[in-house]
Amino acid sequence: xxxxxxISKVPDTTSKIxxxxxxxxxxxxxxxxxxxxxxxxxxxxxSLELVESNGGTVTTITVGNSSDDPTIRxxxxxxxxxxxxxxxxxxxxxFVAKQIANYAxxxxxxIIMTGxxxxxxxxxxxxxxxxxxxxxxxxxxxxxxxxxxxxxxxxRDVQGGLEVVEVDFPFVLSASKGMxxxxxxxxxxxxxxxxxxxxxxxxVDQKVLTSVIKFELPNPKTGCKYVDPENxxxxxxxxxxxxxxx
Amino acid sequence: MSVLVFVEIKDKLSKAVQEAITYGKSxxxxxxxxxxxxxxxxxxxxxxxxxxxxxxCKSISxxxxxxLSQLIVNAVKKYNCEYIILSQDQTGKxxxxxxxxxxxxxxxxxxxxxxxxxxxxxxxxxxxxxxxxAFVSVHTPIKVISILPNSITPKENKTTASIxxxxxxxxxxxxxxxxxxxxxxxxPLPEAELVVSAGRGLKGPENWGIVEELANSLGATTAxxxxxxxxxxxxxxxxxxxxxxxxxxxxxxxxGISGAIQHLAGVNxxxxxxxxxxxxxxxxxxxxxxxxxxxxFEVLPRLTSAINNFKSSQ
Numbered sequence: 001x002x003x004x005x006x007i008s009k010v011p012d013t014t015s016k017i018x019x020x021x022x023x024x025x026x027x028x029x030x031x032x033x034x035x036x037x038x039x040x041x042x043x044x045x046x047s048l049e050l051v052e053s054n055g056g057t058v059t060t061i062t063v064g065n066s067s068d069d070p071t072i073r074x075x076x077x078x079x080x081x082x083x084x085x086x087x088x089x090x091x092x093x094x095f096v097a098k099q100i101a102n103y104a105x106x107x108x109x110x111i112i113m114t115g116x117x118x119x120x121x122x123x124x125x126x127x128x129x130x131x132x133x134x135x136x137x138x139x140x141x142x143x144x145x146x147x148x149x150x151x152x153x154x155x156r157d158v159q160g161g162l163e164v165v166e167v168d169f170p171f172v173l174s175a176s177k178g179m180x181x182x183x184x185x186x187x188x189x190x191x192x193x194x195x196x197x198x199x200x201x202x203x204v205d206q207k208v209l210t211s212v213i214k215f216e217l218p219n220p221k222t223g224c225k226y227v228d229p230e231n232x233x234x235x236x237x238x239x240x241x242x243x244x245x246x
Numbered sequence: 247m248s249v250l251v252f253v254e255i256k257d258k259l260s261k262a263v264q265e266a267i268t269y270g271k272s273x274x275x276x277x278x279x280x281x282x283x284x285x286x287x288x289x290x291x292x293x294x295x296x297x298x299x300x301x302x303c304k305s306i307s308x309x310x311x312x313x314l315s316q317l318i319v320n321a322v323k324k325y326n327c328e329y330i331i332l333s334q335d336q337t338g339k340x341x342x343x344x345x346x347x348x349x350x351x352x353x354x355x356x357x358x359x360x361x362x363x364x365x366x367x368x369x370x371x372x373x374x375x376x377x378x379x380a381f382v383s384v385h386t387p388i389k390v391i392s393i394l395p396n397s398i399t400p401k402e403n404k405t406t407a408s409i410x411x412x413x414x415x416x417x418x419x420x421x422x423x424x425x426x427x428x429x430x431x432x433x434p435l436p437e438a439e440l441v442v443s444a445g446r447g448l449k450g451p452e453n454w455g456i457v458e459e460l461a462n463s464l465g466a467t468t469a470x471x472x473x474x475x476x477x478x479x480x481x482x483x484x485x486x487x488x489x490x491x492x493x494x495x496x497x498x499x500x501x502g503i504s505g506a507i508q509h510l511a512g513v514n515x516x517x518x519x520x521x522x523x524x525x526x527x528x529x530x531x532x533x534x535x536x537x538x539x540x541x542x543f544e545v546l547p548r549l550t551s552a553i554n555n556f557k558s559s560q
Contacts, residue, residue: 011374013488013489013507013508013511014507014508016507017374017377017378019378037489038489092352093343093353093355094346094347094350094352094353097343097347116339119374119375119488119489120373120374121355121373121380122355122356122372122373122374122375122492123343123355123356124339124343124355125342125343125346125353125355126343127343128311128339128340128341128342128343128344128347129343129344129346129347131311131312131344132315132343132344132345132347132348133347137311137312137420137421138311138312138340138344139311139421140311140336140339140340141336141339141340143482153424155427157336157483158309158336158337158426159254159309159335159336159337159434160428160429160434161426161427161428161429162426162427162429163309163423163425163426163427164423164424164425164426164427165421165422165423165424166421166422166424167420167421167422168420171420171421177475177482177485177489177490178482208385209346209350209351209352209353209384209385209386210352210353210354210382210383210384210385211382211383211385212380212381212382212383213368213381213382213383214380214381215373215378215379215380215381216370216378216379216380216381217377217378217379218376218377218378218379218514218515221519221532221533221534221535224521224531224532224534224535224536224537225535225536225537226536226537226538226539227536227537227538228538229522229538229539229540229541229544229545229548230548232545232548232549232551232552233552233555233556235520235536235538235549235552236549236552236553236555236556238536239497239518239520239536240556243497243517243518243535245439245440245496245497245517245518246440246464246497246553246556
């Protein structure tokens, strides 16, 4: 089986978020980048498990410039066979989806996976958009994936519960927590990653549909009011009369 | 301006549905699209929030991304809609980007405000898991907007709705639903207005009784921190934080959670935060509105009985 995993780089979860250039740009100063956790821990690792037991290849794809290469190498170190980078700034979600779909169109992947969202823009858009462009079924927020022949059985998060669904190849999915366990790359993997193929491809034209014009930080809390642990009636009174939430 | 609001409706109009209609109404004349087995009386209630026209597709009974996206696209084309409003819930996440891509329309994912500017249509969204806010502009004539639950206040706006059946030929479903495993009848976390959450400070899954009792007396939904979900004390769907669910309830009560930056990212959209911790240095107090330095095993039952007394005096 052939699997394509979409990965993107995001600031480490402990990063302090600041902006520069009149709040129009993310401040990269001192920020450590990682592979987006949903892409890495769930989509990539589950893909590797599937090809380990069924045979096949796992290719990663990223839309970005050369500053993405270290995180792409990390994915190769974890075990992906090869990588593709579309050499462009990921301007908006549709642009990214279009590049991925354009590459995948003639490659006959059985499954195209994304994480359920990136932890920077939290859009949860790419998988769904890729499925639309390629006219493939899309299974969103999947927490379990098993393969039986040329079809897959998945569990996904829906309103009010978990749904078990069945779908034939090819399809697109977004992976959420539960699909696999995080893998730490070993020294052999890290060494091998240096020489694995990373193909750089120029983007196709696509006009921008949306853009971020500026950022803002949320208002900081004005300070914590301490309440005596013996006196919970006072807390109830504050929640009712002062903040009016109960 | 013609607005299409797509929502899922069960036996009543959930707050998320009311929010989506209110948002749509602020932009123009609202046509509401839904599917499945919904009674006319519930559909007519949407008129209380300003819906003039309801379209219902009774031939779809299951949630299917491909069929629902096609249904929405058909409705947009038939009624010349400029705005498509959805809730950023599980269905919205699956369907909205697909609709946007099919129409090559700009999509705003997780809007938290009404448009800031309608000349160059701009809306605020949460980014960096709630650590920041982005102002996103849409440059296309058709705009798809998914709104984050609990971001705007529903507003009544009485009119009379008419109902039309909208059964389209949508092709065959390529995803087959085998089974639904329900998670209980409680309010799902992203929509909950009141949330009681606990972490490792509770020492073990057998101690969650005091958390559930407080949640029950408040009518709140329960949540937990990541370590607690990872070691299997609580189910994964309760995990709030940067790699779990991001929530924005009116009240978030956290017991025995220190408040790591990744946890704060998922909850700092809450209007009021109450933190209960034995450690006065716990970083969570910096993000709290009310702090209680004390033992959760004593404070939670005490708070439960204070809530019960308050409720019986109302």
